[in-house]
Amino acid sequence: MHELSIATNLISLALEAIQNKSPALHTSAPRVDQVTLRVGRLAGVDAEALQFCYEIATRDTPLAGSQLVIEEVPAVVYCPACQAERELPSVQRFVCPECGQPTAELRRGRELELTCIQLVEPDTVSPPAG
Amino acid sequence: MTPRILEIRKNLLKRNDEIARELRSRLLADGVLVVNLVSGPGTGKTSLLRRTLTELRGRGFRVAALVGDLATDNDARRLAETGAPVRQITTDGLCHLEAAMVESHLAAWAPGPLDLLFIENVGNLVCPASYDLGESVRAVLLSVTEGEDKPLKYPTLFHSADVAVLTKIDLAEPCEFDRAAALSNLAAVRPGIPVLETSARTGAGIDAWIDFLLAARSRLAADPLPGR
Numbered sequence: 001m002h003e004l005s006i007a008t009n010l011i012s013l014a015l016e017a018i019q020n021k022s023p024a025l026h027t028s029a030p031r032v033d034q035v036t037l038r039v040g041r042l043a044g045v046d047a048e049a050l051q052f053c054y055e056i057a058t059r060d061t062p063l064a065g066s067q068l069v070i071e072e073v074p075a076v077v078y079c080p081a082c083q084a085e086r087e088l089p090s091v092q093r094f095v096c097p098e099c100g101q102p103t104a105e106l107r108r109g110r111e112l113e114l115t116c117i118q119l120v121e122p123d124t125v126s127p128p129a130g
Numbered sequence: 131m132t133p134r135i136l137e138i139r140k141n142l143l144k145r146n147d148e149i150a151r152e153l154r155s156r157l158l159a160d161g162v163l164v165v166n167l168v169s170g171p172g173t174g175k176t177s178l179l180r181r182t183l184t185e186l187r188g189r190g191f192r193v194a195a196l197v198g199d200l201a202t203d204n205d206a207r208r209l210a211e212t213g214a215p216v217r218q219i220t221t222d223g224l225c226h227l228e229a230a231m232v233e234s235h236l237a238a239w240a241p242g243p244l245d246l247l248f249i250e251n252v253g254n255l256v257c258p259a260s261y262d263l264g265e266s267v268r269a270v271l272l273s274v275t276e277g278e279d280k281p282l283k284y285p286t287l288f289h290s291a292d293v294a295v296l297t298k299i300d301l302a303e304p305c306e307f308d309r310a311a312a313l314s315n316l317a318a319v320r321p322g323i324p325v326l327e328t329s330a331r332t333g334a335g336i337d338a339w340i341d342f343l344l345a346a347r348s349r350l351a352a353d354p355l356p357g358r
Contacts, residue, residue, distance in 0.1 A: 002225050002257035009142045017138045033133055037142075044259040044286045091285045093318050102321035106289070112143055112260070117136040 006045055006112070007053040010037060011063055013114050018062070032066040034118035040111040041075040041091055075109030146261055149229035153236075153264025162244045163347040166263050168287060169271035170280070171253030174297040176205045177330035178271065178339075179248055183212040185340050186246060194241040195248040198227040205250065215241035226257035229264055246343065255280070259287040266350050267343065272316070273297045274307035281315040288319045292346075293326065295339060300329040 014035055035054075039045050047070045054068040075088040079096035085107050086096050095102050141147065157164055167175045179195060186193045194215040197206045206218035217239050219231050232249060241247075249265065251258045270291035272280055275298055281288040288294070294316050302309065316323055326342060328335035 002260065005224070005228075006142060006260075013138075013140055013142060017136060017140070021136050042286045042289060044256060091289070091319070092282045094289070094321050095318075102317070104289070104321045104323070112141060114138045114140045114142060116138055119134045119136065121132060121134060 002044075003046060003049040004053045004057065006050060007057040010035070010054070010114060011057055011061060014063060014117055015061065017114070017117060018119070031120050032063050032117060033120050034067045034069055035063065036069040036071060036115045036117070038071045038073050038111045038113045038115050040073040040109040041088075042106065042109040043073075043112045045112060047072070071115070073108055073111045076107045077103045078105040078107050079103050080105070143260060143262075146229045149233055150262035150264040153229060153233055154266060157247065157264065158266060158350055160243075161347075161351050163246045163267065163343065163350060164249065164263070164265040165246065165267045165269055165343065166249045166251060166258075166265035167269050167271065168251045168255075168258045168291070169253060169273075169297075170255045170276065173253070173271045173273045173276065174330060175250050175253065175271055176208055178295065178297055178328060179250055180209055180212055181330040181333070181336055182248070182340065182343075183209065183214040185336055186343075187212065187214060189340070191245040191344075192243060193246045193248065194244055195250060196232060196235055197250045198231075198252045200224075200252060209250075215239075217241070221252060225252055225254050226261050227251050227263055228261050232263050246347065255284040255287050259284075259290050267292050267346050269293045269295055271295045271297050272312065274299055274302045274305050274312075278308050278312040278315055281312075281319045285319040288316065288323075291320060291323065293324045293342065294320075296325060296327045298329060298331075299327045299334055300332045 039047060051068055058064050075091050076085050077088055077094060079086050079101050081099050081101040082096060086098060089097055094104055169175055183193050195209050196217050196219055198219045198221055199205055200221055200223055203218045206216050209216045217235055219235055249263055268291045270288055272294060313325060316325055326335055326339050328339055
């Protein structure tokens with residue numbers, strides 16, 4: 001279970017990014033709405049466990065209460081026979097889904113990338129509806 | 131209420147990857163091949179490593195080992211019996227090693243000039259996959275006692291390996307080990323992966339494993355690759 005380390009990394013990267021891009025927003029009440037992370041199919045990270053750890057690890061930080069949005073990136077290999085990139089239907093079988101050629105050349109699918117952070121401007125925060 | 135979007139696009143493991151890259155190029159430049167041994171618990175990493183250190187020392191190579199363990203120093207003590215410098219990294223429950231741990235332990239240790247440095251990772255088939263430790267060779271071990279379908283259950287780790295070592299091959303028959311299934315599962319998740327069959331107990335296949343490592347060392351020392 002290394003999702004807690006991953007969540008901790010994510011939080012410090014996010015806080016650093018907020019600090020750099022929007023220093024005024026760093027200090028007070030929770031204004032971070034959403035944090036979006038791209039997770040490759042072969043990143044070795046379990047999305048459910050990461051959600052759980054994120055919620056715990058963001059407590060008492062400016063990210064508390066924010067939502068972690070996980071975008072899954074499929075595994076994409078390069079097929080030397082087709083000379084094209086192909087998305088793998090299963091990571092248990094590294095063969096080109098078009099022509100059946102085995103290939104170990106992974107082009108995408110190991111991503112673990114903080115893509116964006118959605119903030120809500122402090123003076124426009126409205127109480128939660130309903 | 132207008133939400134504001136900050137575009138970031140940053141790799142979470144960037145720092146680990148940077149430290150690993152720096153370690154790899156520095157060590158290769160010094161002629162040191164770093165081998166990261168990964169597998170589940172009980173696969174025989176320590177036994178294989180013990181035999182490997184002894185054999186390499188016998189052939190006149192300078193070798194050392196860094197050993198990751200959750201809590202005990204049993205593995206490090208077993209390895210130190212070979213006479214090779216061994217250093218323990220106790221992770222205190224952390225399920226994997228990270229490049230920064232390797233870097234700081236190397237800095238504090240100074241095992242002298244080396245030809246090969248082995249890192250025995252924490253026994254775990256999930257977490258170590260994500261962490262580059264600066265190795266030039268990642269060897270995944272699969273024992274004949276643990277089931278031929280392990281590569282399919284843990285494709286991320288097996289895919290990330292440069293070589294697969296079948297261990298405890300002397301027990302293949304009593305365990306009714308299905309060699310063809312194991313090889314086909316390994317090839318399914320990592321087409322073209324070299325597979326070596328070994329027994330640390332009888333010594334079977336150890337020479338081929340040593341030769342594989344030495345060939346990798348000559349190849350990489352002659353033409354170090356910038357990053358994996």
